[in-house]
Amino acid sequence: MEAETQKLDILAIAAHPDDVELSCAGTLMVHVQMGHRVGIVDLTAGELGTRGTPEIRAAEARKATEIMGIEVRENAGLPDGFFQNEREHQLRLIPFIRYFQPDIVLTNAERDRHPDHGRAAQLVEDSCFLSGLRKIETHWKGRPQQAWRPKHVWHFIQDEDLEPDFIVDISAVMDKKIEAIKAFHSQFLASPDDPLQTYISTPAFFEHIVQRAQMWGYRIGAQYGEGFTSRKPLGVGHLKAFV
Secondary structure, three states: OOOOOOOOOEEEEEOOOOHHHHHOHHHHHHHHHOOOOEEEEEOOOOOOOOOOOHHHHHHHHHHHHHHHOOOEEEEOOOOOOOOOOOHHHHHHHHHHHHHHOOOEEEEOOOOOOOHHHHHHHHHHHHHHHHOOOOOOOOEEOOEEOOOOOOOEEEEEOOOOOOOOOEEEEOHHHHHHHHHHHHOOOOOOOOOOOOOOOOHHHOHHHHHHHHHHHHHHHHHOOOOOEEEEEEOOOOOOOOHHHOO
């Protein structure tokens, strides 16, 4: 029988397969290398994407997960483009939070070009809070769950150039991050004459991802970085905790 929980240190919850790879793959890999248990939950299958199919995206996500060395990846099965921050979809997400019991949740940008991203950010924030209310009953594989509330919910930065509240040094794993992004070959780096060329499939978009990582790295004295925002003030136990 499956265990009641699969405790993780960090859980990334993102609207679409490839959101994690583009935005926080480096941070996840840094923590995997430190020995932390890390997982991913994709809210949707990305079925509305112009290029590829849900089946192709699922196969690409499996390959990227293997490249990153991530322990587990699940899909919540919410409707791409149409999920909402309301009771039905909160109750679809809360069981994953309670099953994985993450201390830290990383999720979509608070506002962004794609409307799914900002909506996912609020859905995850609210679901993490509601997950801690014991009078909300949920089940995993037919077994009742205990309440669980993550200690922190932080937002990665996506298309819009938001100012990060903190930056993680990903210099040691940048090559792997690029490899994980390229696992989504149906989405990125299309040929110039491809009739289904999209905003994210151009070489310029891919170059922007790399250049932004260089910019954030420069700001903290590293080669590459990933930026995050926090809705709450951040505290440290001692000043040497800063890079």
